[in-house]
């Protein structure tokens with residue numbers, strides 16, 4: 087089978103407000119980051135499917151003939167873009183040798199890869215021999231949506247290689263984006279990948295990975311916020327490992343145990359997201375004032391308390407909040423919490439020396455800390471000419 091080689095990338099994300107609550111139908115506001123995951127898909131004649139995932143030290147290959155045995159004999163359609171095929175996931179778990187409740191990083195990444203590969207190519211009844219290499223600038227398992235960026239890249243590359251969606255690249259362009267129809271399809275397949283990795287994702291992360299920019303997300307409804315001020319944000323990685331799947335399941339348990347206590351907290355998080363959206367809109371239509379920033383800071387503090395109440399805080403995140411507050415800056419966790427990353431809002435008048443001292447204080451705690459740019463482009467296809475040399479070098483190594 088003739089397949090089309092490609093290089094694709096997708097951004098990570100930071101959630102401003104609404105993590106966890108968004109899983110239960112509340113509003114979240116999320117922004118794309120200037121840190122991306124890159125995937126290179128190459129056609130081979132080895133009759134093997136190879137996957138190289140250097141970020142998680144995983145390098146595997148299978149004979150195409152062995153993978154073909156996983157396809158249904160009947161020629162029935164495998165996998166549906168709108169729902170996870172539980173029987174296929176069960177078969178793949180057996181095939182990879184992992185149990186249902188596994189939290190093993192590598193197994194999740196492999197299952198998501200095999201699932202999307204089989205479903206997308208099963209339609210042609212001919213599985214191609216190929217090599218997929220993925221490299222990410224994002225820390226994995228730290229709240230910046232690495233699982234979604236990975237799933238978006240897998241979906242875009244498989245759909246493109248199989249010819250299901252056309253290449254958006256032209257002779258004049260070395261980097262290009264797909265149209266709405268194609269992005270919709272990429273996003274749906276990526277969501278299935280997120281389901282395998284997260285268990286019960288809201289879909290906000292893969293939406294940001296696909297569309298980029300600044301999004302409002304609620305129950306699958308995605309609204310791009312085009313009129314918002316350019317916020318300056320510090321990202322801090324506490325480096326405490328955690329699993330989104332476990333944290334999301336923990337919140338569900340708390341909801342089941344104390345519905346009358348936890349549900350109002352999630353309602354309040356929803357109100358924080360809506361108030362933040364309203365404030366950002368006002369800031370974009372008028373000149374942003376110090377009062378606007380005071381409101382944004384108060385919302386950050388309130389939401390951080392809510393996230394502690396629902397059980398997704400961590401002492402390292404408390405330290406982040408205290409250390410930045412000592413310099414007059416406000417922080418909250420971002421993503422699933424339980425460690426991982428936090429965001430700190432910088433005010434326009436925040437002096438350079440304050441930012442530098444804050445970064446140093448956080449580094450002294452053993453954390454990574456850097457100022458990020460938000461609103462990066464969503465999923466893209468690149469010609470090799472358009473990919474940074476270091477990234478190309480890593481992708482070409484395998």
Ligand SMILES: Nc1ncnc2c1ncn2[C@@H]1O[C@H](COP(=O)(O)OP(=O)(O)O)[C@@H](O)[C@H]1O
Pocket residue numbers: 123139140141142190191192194195196220221222225226227228229230231232233234236283284328329330331421422
């Ligand atoms: N670059 C990558 N290569 C391979 N697997 C990845 C990569 N990025 C993410 N993953 C998968 O996503 C998982 C992390 O997802 P998750 O716990 O949701 O954290 P987050 O999305 O916040 O980084 C990893 O354990 C791995 O299975």
Ligand SMILES: C[C@@](O)(CCOP(=O)(O)O)CC(=O)O
Pocket residue numbers: 104105106107108109228229230231232233284286287288289290291330334420421422423
């Ligand atoms: C906690 C949650 O709201 C965000 C998880 O983000 P991350 O995987 O920690 O980057 C879950 C979700 O929305 O699917």
Ligand SMILES: [Mg+2]
Pocket residue numbers: 231232233234284291330
């Ligand atoms: Mg994730």
